[in-house]
Structure formats: structure tokens, C-alpha cells
Amino acid sequence: MTSDVGLRERKKRATRAALSHAAWSLMVERGIDAVTAESVAATVDVSPRTFRNYFASREEAVLDGIVQRASGLVDALRARPAGEPVWDSLAHVLPGAIMKVLGERETDIAALVRVSAENPEMLARQLTAFARVERLLAEVIAERTGADLDRDLAPHLLAAVPGATMRAVLTFWADGATDASLPDLVRRSIAQLREGLPLGRAAPET
Template sequence: MTESAPTDLRERTRRVVRQQISETATQLFIEHGFAATTIEQIAEAAGVSRRSFFRYFPSKEDVILGELVERGPLVADALAARPEDEPPWDALRAALLSLRQSRAQDDRAELEIGRMLYETPTLRARHLEKQLAWESLLVPVLAERIRSTAQNAAIDPELQASAIVSGSLACLDVASKTWILGDGARNLTQLYDEAVAAIRR
């Protein structure tokens, strides 16, 4: 057995327990509401101690939003892998869609979690914080793409990349809110495309 084997096993075990806590908490949030669900209830239902809960999640909000942070580097990698000649808006759209398409979708659960995000002030504030973290990852990648293909030397790649990333994430936020308020009746990707088209006109 190699030296890294015990470490790998511990990491796999940690991921399994973290996922178990996350799934248990999400179910409790859906059944009882975010505010009404306590950390003690989550820990008991997941079969861990309250102290153990905090080894995996800094707060109750991070149970919902932790995965959002983890997706950021995946989107950045997908963006970097797009064809060099692809327009910036299109490349970013494809990167965002690749992440959604790579995950198993449970629209009903996503709707319930989405409602929590918009109806719970602490979750909403943390969500915006995580969105800023995505921007810090995506802007340098997009700026480099713009820099490598720019025809106009006067163009500011960082400024353009910041505007496109901020605009795209704002459109995603608007599309998600519309999707949630409409109880998932409309296609989320189509809503995002319509929002982007509105600001690119």
C-alpha cells in the first residue's frame, strides 16, 4: 500500500460523510423550511455530532451554498477549454451550460432550494458573496481569451471581461429567479438566453 492510500481513503470518507450531511440537511430544509431547521436536527438526522457538523460546514448556509463555490473552478476550466475563436459571450454561455448538463437534475428540489435562496436574507447575501468568488475566477480566464484575439490594441481586456462575466451572472440570476417564480414552467436556458439578448441589444 502506498503512503498516499490512507490519505486517499480519509478524503473519500470525508466526501461521503459531507455528501450525506448535505443531502440530509437539504431534505430537512425542503420539508420544514430553512429557518425552522436547526443544526442539531441536521446532525441528529445525519447521525453525526453537532461538533462533527462544523468540521464539514462552517455554517448552515454553507450546506446550501458550499457546492456553488466548488462549481466555480469547473466553470473556469470549461471556459478555458472553449475554442479560441469563439466569441466571449458564447464561450461563457457554453461553459455555464456544460456544468448544468454534467449534473443530474432534480428540478423540483432545485426549485425548492432556489426559493430558499430568494426568500432567506442570510442565504441571499451569502449567495451574492459566492457569485463574486465566481467572478474572480472567470474574469482572468476570459480576459486572456480576449487579449489573445483582440484586433484593437486600445481594448482593455480586463474591463471587457469583467463586464461580460458580471452581465452573464446577472442574467443567470434573473433567469433563475424568473424560473423559480414561474414554478419551473419555462426552460431555464431559454430564459438565460433571453436575458442576455436583452442587454446585448
């Protein structure tokens, strides 16, 4: 009985992953308007009803694979040495994570940034989906630092760093303002945040 339940669960996860991958590919190749229950289902060779059983919207389907990979940030942070400062852990984990989470092809990442800028539903879905990942990161940070998650603000602030950094880096990169790679931009961002942003300080008197 246990093996049957395990097999069914693995099949469900595989179907969900296949649907999300198909939705992502359609968005990249043909735009978000091409992502429908019918088109995604046809790609995976299932019924549109099956698609709707797994996802409430096309935006959820497109982002599901990213959200699943983003959850790996929690495990990566937890795996860092126990005595390591959180800023060091973030600097170690985040630069490589941005490509793992979003995908290796920069053209695909650019497509996501473009669609998110043009589609309020996609942006709203991103914020909602990553809120849970942020909460899990806050729990790990609280464990590592001995902070009280319910009383201390610091774990929540640090947990917001990955999401805010990635959003800022992606927008800056997609606008063509730099030739630097995404991992390098993340490294620079973490270093600046850790030291205190110069623009956040009072201007020197002249």
C-alpha cells in the same frame, strides 16, 4: 503515507458532500428552519460537532454543493475552443449549466429561490460564495482574450454575466411570469445581453 493522506482527504470530501446534500434535502422537504446542526448530523449519522467542523452555518451547508458544481463553469469555459468569442462560449456553456448547478428538479430550485427571498442570510451567503467563482471566471476570460486582469474591466464585467443572468432568470421563472424552461431563458438572456438590451437604448423620437 501519500495514499493515507489521499484517503483521508477523500473521506473528508465525501463527508462534506453528504452533509451538504442532507442540508439541501431538509431545506427542500421541511424548510430552512429544519436545517440545524443536529438534524443534518443525524441524517448523515455523525455528531453535530462534525457538522460544525465543516460548516459555519446552515446556509453555507445548503449552498456548498451548488458552489462546488458552479466551479465546474470555470473548467467548462476553459475547455471551449481557444479562438471562440467569449459570448459564444457563454451561450454554449450556461444554458445547460443552470440545471447542473442548481439540480434537475424544478421544485427544488423553486424552494431555493423562495428561501433566498425570505432569508437575508441565505442571499448574503450566495453572494459571498459565488464571488470566488466569478473571480475564477474573470481569470479564464482574461487568459482567453489576452486582457490584463488587473488593469482591464472587461473580464470582470463578462465574468459577472453568469451570476447576474442566473439570478434574474430564476427570479423571473419563479414568479411564474413564463412557461419557458430555465435553459431557454438563459439562452434568451445571453442573446439579449450580447446584442445590447433594447431597454438600455434611448427611446425613439415620436
